[in-house]
Amino acid sequence: MRILVAVKQVPDTATQVKVSADPRVIDTTGITWIISPYDEFAVEEALRIKEKRGQGEVVAVSLGPERVKEALRACLAMGCDRAIHLNDPAWSDADTLVTAKALAAVVRQEAPQLLLCGRQAIDDDMGAVAAQLAELLGWPCAYWVMEEAIDADTKTVRAARQVEGGLEVFDLPLPAVLTAQKGLNEPRYPTLRGIMGAKKKEIRDVKAADLGWAPEPPQLSVVTLEALPPRPPGRIIQGDVPTAVKELVRSLREEAKAI
Amino acid sequence: MPNAFWCIVEDDRRGTPKKVMAEVIGEAARVSSGRAEAVWLTDKASEAGLTQLAEWGATKVWLLENGAFAPYRSEVWVGAAAELAAKERPRAIFAPVTSRAREFAARLAARLGVGLAADCVAFAMDGERLVATRPVYAGKLLAKVAWAKTPWVATLRPNVFRPADGEPGRKAAVERPSGPTPAAQMKFVERREEVSTGLPELTEAEIVLSGGRGMKGPEHYVILEDMARVIGAAVGASRAAVDAGWRPHRFQIGQTGRTISPKLYMGFGVSGAIQHLAGMRTSKVIVAVNKDPEAPIFRIADYGIVADLFEVVPELTKEFKKLLEK
Ligand SMILES: Cc1cc2nc3c(=O)[nH]c(=O)nc-3n(C[C@H](O)[C@H](O)[C@H](O)COP(=O)(O)OP(=O)(O)OC[C@H]3O[C@@H](n4cnc5c(N)ncnc54)[C@H](O)[C@@H]3O)c2cc1C
Numbered sequence: 001m002r003i004l005v006a007v008k009q010v011p012d013t014a015t016q017v018k019v020s021a022d023p024r025v026i027d028t029t030g031i032t033w034i035i036s037p038y039d040e041f042a043v044e045e046a047l048r049i050k051e052k053r054g055q056g057e058v059v060a061v062s063l064g065p066e067r068v069k070e071a072l073r074a075c076l077a078m079g080c081d082r083a084i085h086l087n088d089p090a091w092s093d094a095d096t097l098v099t100a101k102a103l104a105a106v107v108r109q110e111a112p113q114l115l116l117c118g119r120q121a122i123d124d125d126m127g128a129v130a131a132q133l134a135e136l137l138g139w140p141c142a143y144w145v146m147e148e149a150i151d152a153d154t155k156t157v158r159a160a161r162q163v164e165g166g167l168e169v170f171d172l173p174l175p176a177v178l179t180a181q182k183g184l185n186e187p188r189y190p191t192l193r194g195i196m197g198a199k200k201k202e203i204r205d206v207k208a209a210d211l212g213w214a215p216e217p218p219q220l221s222v223v224t225l226e227a228l229p230p231r232p233p234g235r236i237i238q239g240d241v242p243t244a245v246k247e248l249v250r251s252l253r254e255e256a257k258a259i
Numbered sequence: 260m261p262n263a264f265w266c267i268v269e270d271d272r273r274g275t276p277k278k279v280m281a282e283v284i285g286e287a288a289r290v291s292s293g294r295a296e297a298v299w300l301t302d303k304a305s306e307a308g309l310t311q312l313a314e315w316g317a318t319k320v321w322l323l324e325n326g327a328f329a330p331y332r333s334e335v336w337v338g339a340a341a342e343l344a345a346k347e348r349p350r351a352i353f354a355p356v357t358s359r360a361r362e363f364a365a366r367l368a369a370r371l372g373v374g375l376a377a378d379c380v381a382f383a384m385d386g387e388r389l390v391a392t393r394p395v396y397a398g399k400l401l402a403k404v405a406w407a408k409t410p411w412v413a414t415l416r417p418n419v420f421r422p423a424d425g426e427p428g429r430k431a432a433v434e435r436p437s438g439p440t441p442a443a444q445m446k447f448v449e450r451r452e453e454v455s456t457g458l459p460e461l462t463e464a465e466i467v468l469s470g471g472r473g474m475k476g477p478e479h480y481v482i483l484e485d486m487a488r489v490i491g492a493a494v495g496a497s498r499a500a501v502d503a504g505w506r507p508h509r510f511q512i513g514q515t516g517r518t519i520s521p522k523l524y525m526g527f528g529v530s531g532a533i534q535h536l537a538g539m540r541t542s543k544v545i546v547a548v549n550k551d552p553e554a555p556i557f558r559i560a561d562y563g564i565v566a567d568l569f570e571v572v573p574e575l576t577k578e579f580k581k582l583l584e585k
């Protein structure tokens with residue numbers, strides 16, 4: 001069974017981000033890049049499925065500039081068998097739909113039985129690419145998956161998705177798309193052997209032309225990026241606890257009208 | 260109506276639209292100068308629900324009522340909605356941010372071949388185009404985005420937009436388009452309900468109390484729950500508390516948890532790490548209680564108390580009780 005995992009490389013959440021001279025993008029100098037945390041859950045789940053079945057292949061795929069190789073290398077170190085890098089300036093202003101179309105073209109070439117994604121990428125937070133991939137491929141999709149089990153005989157996957165108020169369990173015929181939610185698993189750390197082994201594994205560069213890609217304008221574009229407007233300065237309420245609490249309640253009622 | 264702004268209805272699965280729809284319809288009506296229409300896919304609508312949508316300002320309700328729409332499956336919903344959209348050509352399609360509406364909007368945009376802006380916090384018309392504002396990079400920056408063509412598909416963050424006032428007696432035409440519902444590949448097995456806390460849903464609550472590592476253990480959350488019952492709040496947690504196993508993950512607030520935007524957020528023993536702030540910084544009023552005066556949460560708090568939360572919480576519950584009994 002072949003499993004494809006889509007991973008996005010994102011700025012480490014603790015690093016500062018600033019708008020660059022071009023107000024539509026951030027200044028990337030000094031940024032540390034990581035694999036989006038939800039995508040790590042997806043990679044981990046793919047590896048567990050393979051290990052449980054004792055066979056199969058896990059392929060990591062990412063779209064982005066040259067630096068993305070580092071994220072793919074980390075996936076290989078975790079245990080993925082090989083990686084595919086969609087690496088072409090043609091995709092530099094991709095919106096979610098263009099991203100999904102490019103990834104869908106690779107999925108069609110690779111014909112996996114399962115496509116795992118993260119719930120959402122933690123930089124641009126669209127939570128859209130996986131659902132759009134499912135649409136383009138005509139596959140069923142379970143989002144925010146907390147548990148899954150493959151049934152090889154019936155060629156289905158049973159997945160529990162998180163919804164407001166509970167979990168909903170579905171059987172999806174394979175091939176299918178699942179998006180990983182926190183709680184699905186605890187991602188492993190790469191071992192030293194994994195890291196050494198990753199150096200010998202393949203990362204295939206794919207250009208737009210390799211996919212027969214006709215240039216396509218994005219349907220959605222960033223107009224500008226702005227820093228947050230500063231919040232008005234706050235107030236530390238002084239005094240002993242009973243006094244401070246009384247003043248807080250009074251302020252919440254009379255000034256802030258929040259209660 | 261030409262150039263209508265569609266509002267995809269999120270309901271309680273028992274035939275009543277959720278109150279977040281007052282915000283979605285209110286904003287759609289504002290941006291479009293009164294051209295909001297509701298589109299309701301459900302297995303069972305109620306008359307009261309239809310009236311409610313009209314009172315909030317929907318000039319028309321497209322009611323797609325069919326057993327196949329519950330439980331929600333994107334394959335079924337998108338087919339039905341896309342067919343109607345192709346006929347009616349709305350100018351925009353808005354939905355509230357919920358787990359399922361997010362997926363639905365993304366898949367619908369792909370089917371229609373148009374752009375999507377998720378989790379928006381503001382809209383403005385710029386001549387003939389719509390510009391949406393959405394938080395990015397853990398809420399550290401705001402992106403303004405625009406579409407290449409209509410319909411403009413967007414999801415709206417709850418509790419950010421001003422809800423429609425609701426005009427009693429306002430009426431809306433109800434259209435019931437018929438047509439075959441698309442077949443589903445996904446088969447429903449079961450729904451497992453969460454043990455109800457009896458408190459409001461985290462993402463919908465107007466007041467949220469959040470307990471961090473400073474709560475010192477799972478047994479102490481009961482003091483926040485007591486306060487929550489007094490003021491009608493939800494109780495959330497930081498990742499440190501969730502990772503320690505004190506609270507289930509569905510209560511986590513932050514970048515890898517839920518994004519909330521209540522009228523009032525109160526953090527107890529939460530330090531205010533950037534990833535926590537990502538999930539609550541659009542709250543209208545922020546209160547922090549922490550014994551460390553240097554805790555970063557004080558930098559974004561409107562009101563702070565530097566003290567031991569175990570002294571503050573019971574006192575605060577008592578004062579809230581007094582206030583609300585008046
Ligand atoms: C500031 C800013 C704002 C933006 N706003 C919008 C917008 O409003 N609408 C829009 O359509 N686009 C927008 N984009 C573009 C969008 O971020 C990219 O298309 C991105 O590749 C996909 O969106 P996301 O990161 O939010 O992914 P999500 O949709 O949140 O990703 C979900 C999952 O899809 C997979 N995935 C996503 N991206 C990749 C990738 N590059 N390679 C491999 N797998 C991937 C991962 O498994 C991920 O967990 C914006 C970009 C920037 C820089």
Ligand SMILES: Cc1cc2nc3c(=O)[nH]c(=O)nc-3n(C[C@H](O)[C@H](O)[C@H](O)COP(=O)(O)OP(=O)(O)OC[C@H]3O[C@@H](n4cnc5c(N)ncnc54)[C@H](O)[C@@H]3O)c2cc1C
Pocket residue numbers: 013037470471472473474496497498499500511512513514515516517527528529530531532533534535538548549550551554566567568569
């Ligand atoms: C990729 C990534 C994603 C993350 N996502 C999230 C997320 O979604 N949500 C999230 O919350 N975090 C997230 N984190 C973790 C985040 O960085 C912090 O570690 C976490 O928020 C800390 O939780 P805390 O404030 O409860 O604990 P701490 O930082 O340990 O703070 C505890 C606070 O309690 C105070 N305190 C202690 N005792 C008392 C007392 N008796 N009275 C009053 N105050 C007291 C202390 O002074 C301290 O400030 C993420 C981290 C990473 C790397």
